[in-house]
Amino acid sequence: MAERADTRAEPDGCDVPxxxxxxxxxEQWQCLEEEEEDPEEAGVLCLFCDRLLPSVSxxxxxxxxxxxxxxxxxxxxxxxxxxxxxxxxxFIRSTxxxxxxxxxxxxxxxxxxxxxxxxxxxxxxxxxxxxxEELCGSESAWPSAGCLFGAQDPGxxxxxxxxxxxxxxxxxxALSRAMDDLHKLKTLAQGLVLSADTARGAGNLxxxxxxxxxxxxxxxxxxxxxxxxxxxxxxxxxxxxxxDFMYLNPEVFKDKVVLDVxxxxxxxxxxxxxxxxxxxxxxxxxxxxxxxxxxxxxNQLDDRVTLIKGRIExxxxxxxxxxxxxxxxxxxxxxxxxxLDSVLYARDLYLADGGSVYxxxxxxSLAALGDAQRHRDRIAFWDDVYGFNMxxxxxxxxxxxxxxxxxxxTLISEAAVIQTIDCNRVCLSELEFASDxxxxxxxxxxxxxxxxxxxxxxxxxxxxxxxxxxSPRATKTHWKQTVFLLESPLPVQAGEELRGKITVRKNKKxxxxxxxxxxxxxxxxxxxxx
Numbered sequence: 001m002a003e004r005a006d007t008r009a010e011p012d013g014c015d016v017p018x019x020x021x022x023x024x025x026x027e028q029w030q031c032l033e034e035e036e037e038d039p040e041e042a043g044v045l046c047l048f049c050d051r052l053l054p055s056v057s058x059x060x061x062x063x064x065x066x067x068x069x070x071x072x073x074x075x076x077x078x079x080x081x082x083x084x085x086x087x088x089x090x091f092i093r094s095t096x097x098x099x100x101x102x103x104x105x106x107x108x109x110x111x112x113x114x115x116x117x118x119x120x121x122x123x124x125x126x127x128x129x130x131x132x133e134e135l136c137g138s139e140s141a142w143p144s145a146g147c148l149f150g151a152q153d154p155g156x157x158x159x160x161x162x163x164x165x166x167x168x169x170x171x172x173x174a175l176s177r178a179m180d181d182l183h184k185l186k187t188l189a190q191g192l193v194l195s196a197d198t199a200r201g202a203g204n205l206x207x208x209x210x211x212x213x214x215x216x217x218x219x220x221x222x223x224x225x226x227x228x229x230x231x232x233x234x235x236x237x238x239x240x241x242x243x244d245f246m247y248l249n250p251e252v253f254k255d256k257v258v259l260d261v262x263x264x265x266x267x268x269x270x271x272x273x274x275x276x277x278x279x280x281x282x283x284x285x286x287x288x289x290x291x292x293x294x295x296x297x298x299n300q301l302d303d304r305v306t307l308i309k310g311r312i313e314x315x316x317x318x319x320x321x322x323x324x325x326x327x328x329x330x331x332x333x334x335x336x337x338x339x340l341d342s343v344l345y346a347r348d349l350y351l352a353d354g355g356s357v358y359x360x361x362x363x364x365s366l367a368a369l370g371d372a373q374r375h376r377d378r379i380a381f382w383d384d385v386y387g388f389n390m391x392x393x394x395x396x397x398x399x400x401x402x403x404x405x406x407x408x409x410t411l412i413s414e415a416a417v418i419q420t421i422d423c424n425r426v427c428l429s430e431l432e433f434a435s436d437x438x439x440x441x442x443x444x445x446x447x448x449x450x451x452x453x454x455x456x457x458x459x460x461x462x463x464x465x466x467x468x469x470x471s472p473r474a475t476k477t478h479w480k481q482t483v484f485l486l487e488s489p490l491p492v493q494a495g496e497e498l499r500g501k502i503t504v505r506k507n508k509k510x511x512x513x514x515x516x517x518x519x520x521x522x523x524x525x526x527x528x529x530x
C-alpha cells in the first residue's frame with residue numbers, strides 16, 4: 001500500500017499515437033483520428049499562418065508564394081540533417097517565428113539547437129514525417145549530397161562538419177550526466193519518503209526483476225522507518241479489516257501454515273497466530289523486521305511465528321508448502337508499487353492445492369468529479385500568476401496523477417468497476433490491462449477529473465465475509481483516492497453515459513510506477529503514478 005506525496009498529470013498536442021513501451025510519461029492529450037488515416041489527407045498546417053493545405057507540396061508552395069520563405073533554401077542554407085530539420089520545424093511552430101525573421105537568420109545561426117525542439121509541437125505533423133532529402137527532391141533541389149554541398153568551399157564544409165561533430169559529442173556527454181543525476185535524485189527521493197503524508201502502504205516487499213539493486217535498496221529502505229508503519233497501523237479501516245477477517249473466521253486458520261508476504265511490524269502474522277494458525281512465516285526485506293522480531297517475542301508468539309529477512313524471490317522457506325498467504329500489498333490505484341507481483345510469485349511457488357491468498361478479490365472503480373474550484377486552483381491558476389502567464393507550467397502539473405482525499409460532494413456520477421482481480425487466479429501479465437468504461441452522470445455540470453479507487457474483499461471460504469472500500473463515500477484510508485485532472489472541463493448532462501477507455505501498464509523505465517492512459521471523448525491523456 002502506498003502513502004506518498006501528492007502526484008499530478010499533463011497534455012501537449014493532438015494525435016499522440018497509442019502508448020508504447022518506450023513512450024513513458026510524455027504521452028499527451030490527443031485528438032483521436034483513424035489510426036490508418038493518411039496524414040496528408042488530414043491537411044498540413046502552414047508554418048507561418050493558420051492556413052491548412054491539402055499536402056506537403058502545397059504547403060511548400062504556399063510558404064514560398066505567400067510568406068516568401070523557401071523551406072528547401074533554409075535546409076540548404078543551414079545544411080540541416082534529419083534532426084536539424086525536425087528541430088527547425090518544431091522551433092518555428094513553438095515560437096511562432098515570423099517568416100521574415102527566419103529568412104534573416106545568417107548562416108551558422110540556428111536558434112533551434114536545443115534538444116527540446118525534437119519534441120513535436122503538432123503530433124503526426126506531416127512536415128515531420130517528410131524526409132528533408134525527399135522534400136528538397138520535390139523541387140529537384142537535392143539530386144545528391146555532392147550537388148548540395150558542391151558549391152560550398154571545402155574548408156568551410158570541413159569546419160562545419162567538425163563543429164557538428166563536436167556539438168553531438170557535447171550533447172551525448174550532457175545527456176549522460178543528466179541521466180546519472182536523475183537516477184541519483186530519484187534514489188534519494190525514494191529514501192526520503194518517510195513522513196506521515198508520504199507514508200506508503202503497498203507492503204514492504206516487492207519483486208521487480210528489471211529494477212537495479214540500488215533502486216530496490218532505496219525502495220525497501222523507505223519501509224525501514226517506523227513512521228510508515230505507524231501510519232499504516234493507525235489506518236483502522238485497513239488494519240481492522242484484516243483483523244476482523246482472521247478473528248471472525250478462525251476455521252479458515254485453525255492448524256494452518258500461513259505465509260505473510262511483506263510482514264512489516266508483524267501485525268498480520270500475529271493476527272494469524274491468534275486466529276489459530278499452527279505456523280506463521282513472515283518475510284520482509286526492510287530493516288523493520290528486526291523490530292518485528294522483538295514485537296513477536298514481547299507478545300510471546302515466537303513459538304508459532306518465524307520471521308525471515310529477505311525478498312520472497314531470494315529466500316527459501318523452511319516449509320515446502322503453505323495453506324494460506326496473507327499480504328497487505330495494495331498501493332495507490334491498487335497496483336502502484338507492483339507489490340502484488342511478489343505475492344503471485346509466492347503463490348505459484350509455495351501455495352498448496354486448495355490453499356488461498358487473502359485478500360482474494362479486488363475491484364478498481366472510476367467515477368467523475370465536478371470540482372471547479374479544485375480545477376481552478378490546480379490548472380487555471382497558471383494562466384495568470386501575479387500578472388504573468390505561466391501556462392507552460394501546466395505541462396509539469398497535468399501528467400502526474402494526484403493522490404488526495406476527495407470530497408464526496410464533488411462526485412457527479414455513479415461508480416463504474418473497470419477491473420476485477422482474483423488473487424488466486426490472476427496472472428502477472430493481467431496486471432497490465434485495457435478496459436472500456438461507461439460512467440453514468442448524475443448532475444448537469446462540468447466534469448473536471450476522473451477519480452479512481454479500489455475495494456478489497458476477504459471472501460473465499462469465509463463464513464463471515466469482510467470487505468473495505470477506498471471510495472470517497474467510505475471512511476478515509478491512507479490510500480485516499482487517485483485523481484486524474486482533465487486539461488479542460490467537459491460539459492456533461494445528468495443521465496448521460498460518459499464513455500471512454502482506460503489503459504493501465506507499468507512504466508518500463510521504473511516498473512514500480514504506473515502509466516494510466518484515458519481515451520475520453522476526443523481526448524487522450526497519459527498520467528503517471530510515481
